[in-house]
Amino acid sequence: MTRKPISLGTTQDPVREERRAQPLARPFLFVVLHCDQPALGGARYCLSEIDVVDIGRGPERVASRVREANTRRLDLRLPDGTISKTQARLVRSGHGWTFEDAGSRNGSFVNDKRVRTVALEDGDFIELGNVILRYRAGLPSSPASAGDLDLESPAVGGFSTLVPPLADELDTLMRIARAPIPVLLLGESGTGKEVLAGGVHALSGRTGPLVAVNCGALTASLLESQLFGHVKGAFTGAIRDEPGYVRRANGGTLFLDEVGDLPMPAQAALLRVLEESEVVPVGGTSPIKVDLRVVAATHKPLDKMAIRGELRVDLLARLSGHRHMLTPLRDRIEDMGILVRDLLRRSKVPGAPELGFTVEAGKLLVQQRWPLNIRELSQTLGVAAALADGPLIESAHLESVHLESAHLESAHLLAPSHETIAPPEPEEERGTAPDELRGRILALLEKHRGNVSGVARDMGKSRVQVHRWIQRFSIDIDAYRA
Numbered sequence: 249m250t251r252k253p254i255s256l257g258t259t260q261d262p263v264r265e266e267r268r269a270q271p272l273a274r275p276f277l278f279v280v281l282h283c284d285q286p287a288l289g290g291a292r293y294c295l296s297e298i299d300v301v302d303i304g305r306g307p308e309r310v311a312s313r314v315r316e317a318n319t320r321r322l323d324l325r326l327p328d329g330t331i332s333k334t335q336a337r338l339v340r341s342g343h344g345w346t347f348e349d350a351g352s353r354n355g356s357f358v359n360d361k362r363v364r365t366v367a368l369e370d371g372d373f374i375e376l377g378n379v380i381l382r383y384r385a386g387l388p389s390s391p392a393s394a395g396d397l398d399l400e401s402p403a404v405g406g407f408s409t410l411v412p413p414l415a416d417e418l419d420t421l422m423r424i425a426r427a428p429i430p431v432l433l434l435g436e437s438g439t440g441k442e443v444l445a446g447g448v449h450a451l452s453g454r455t456g457p458l459v460a461v462n463c464g465a466l467t468a469s470l471l472e473s474q475l476f477g478h479v480k481g482a483f484t485g486a487i488r489d490e491p492g493y494v495r496r497a498n499g500g501t502l503f504l505d506e507v508g509d510l511p512m513p514a515q516a517a518l519l520r521v522l523e524e525s526e527v528v529p530v531g532g533t534s535p536i537k538v539d540l541r542v543v544a545a546t547h548k549p550l551d552k553m554a555i556r557g558e559l560r561v562d563l564l565a566r567l568s569g570h571r572h573m574l575t576p577l578r579d580r581i582e583d584m585g586i587l588v589r590d591l592l593r594r595s596k597v598p599g600a601p602e603l604g605f606t607v608e609a610g611k612l613l614v615q616q617r618w619p620l621n622i623r624e625l626s627q628t629l630g631v632a633a634a635l636a637d638g639p640l641i642e643s644a645h646l647e648s649v650h651l652e653s654a655h656l657e658s659a660h661l662l663a664p665s666h667e668t669i670a671p672p673e674p675e676e677e678r679g680t681a682p683d684e685l686r687g688r689i690l691a692l693l694e695k696h697r698g699n700v701s702g703v704a705r706d707m708g709k710s711r712v713q714v715h716r717w718i719q720r721f722s723i724d725i726d727a728y729r730a
């Protein structure tokens with residue numbers, strides 16, 4: 249009988265070996281955004297094996313690596329009529345890179361300044377025609393994430409990124425997703441934890457449903473019934489059997505959203521389920537087995553909460569099979585093109601033309617710090633798309649970005665950083681509580697019969713700002729126009 253050789257961990261499998269390799273800091277060039285054609289998404293090119301990058305106009309975005317004598321050249325073609333055939337060149341100089349305009353028709357800009365030759369610094373934005381590129385001097389990347397990547401089409405739930413260190417973390421999460429390991433998603437509000445929870449479920453191969461529980465909304469008196477269900481007649485009003493969240497997720501994924509808001513009694517109850525994999529419905533007598541995969545998410549600092557006694561340490565340990573920290577949008581600006589493409593597609597009215605941006609508006613998008621992350625970007629684009637008069641969104645349509653982000657940013661810098669991973673909730677208007685502000689807007693909409701310009705005038709605010717508030721407070725404006 250022949251025996252298969254047993255792997256001792258020192259495998260010859262090149263894919264595994266590659267994944268194990270330590271990340272190295274490598275230079276990258278990103279195509280961040282085609283302002284007038286955001287549907288083109290973005291791309292990244294690793295510069296570590298390259299001496300020169302030539303950039304110019306072409307029929308489509310395509311990069312080819314060529315070796316000529318002793319020079320390793322990357323030729324990058326961009327589909328933009330305002331870019332010259334020979335637009336610009338990046339040349340390796342010592343440990344860094346120099347940008348050179350090649351005498352282009354419309355000029356080249358680095359960080360908003362027209363340039364001929366300039367030594368590039370980490371994070372510099374390069375503007376060529378309608379295309380915004382970015383140079384990063386040294387991003388940690390494994391051999392797998394150091395490859396060139398052109399992302400024209402989206403990937404499953406939240407797993408798309410051009411940024412190498414994020415790609416490595418998401419690759420780990422994708423592999424974890426297929427095992428029944430509990431996953432804890434941490435990150436600021438609006439970074440996409442819920443979207444990623446959906447992605448983890450989709451990749452898990454589990455055939456049951458994804459059931460989301462908003463932990464902050466569990467009520468103490470109904471807790472057991474909400475989680476574990478009840479039998480008919482268990483209490484007044486229990487007119488039929490109810491399975492509850494946990495049993496509904498049987499064979500699928502239980503998503504514990506805002507797990508940092510879980511009341512103490514619920515923590516004990518959940519811990520029991522996770523340890524024993526069975527529940528007893530309220531009014532029931534025997535335990536029922538459940539097959540669960542748990543994904544939890546929060547923007548709160550759970551470790552600190554556990555130290556302060558606000559979260560049970562044993563529950564935290566149970567939830568933390570694999571921890572994944574989501575990156576704030578400001579630290580993955582290179583993904584702006586692929587995010588904008590997906591968000592615009594989602595808010596597109598059927599039959600309406602594809603929207604793009606003027607270069608000025610595109611620059612605003614990549615220069616903001618987005619304290620409320622992808623949610624804020626999504627809302628901003630929703631309003632801008634509604635306000636755009638033609639095929640291009642202009643800076644004026646993104647006006648609220650200047651106002652609110654700057655406002656929140658200063659609030660964030662002053663906030664005590666130990667209380668939350670996230671920036672604080674937005675101040676609606678200085679000195680105004682959200683309910684009060686909502687009431688004021690409703691009264692003015694009534695007065696002006698749904699005319700937003702009238703409301704804006706009375707409040708001394710821009711129309712864009714009022715539209716944002718209307719969207720945030722879920723006000724049905726048509727009801728006032730009738």
Ligand SMILES: Nc1ncnc2c1ncn2[C@@H]1O[C@H](COP(=O)(O)OP(=O)(O)OP(=O)(O)O)[C@@H](O)[C@H]1O
Pocket residue numbers: 405406407408435436437438439440441442443444545546547587590591622623626
């Ligand atoms: N990768 C993505 N691509 C496109 N849209 C995204 C992505 N990630 C998040 N979004 C959008 O951003 C918004 C916020 O996402 P989500 O609710 O998942 O964030 P969150 O981190 O769970 O927020 P919170 O902590 O406030 O609950 C949603 O509208 C979502 O559709």
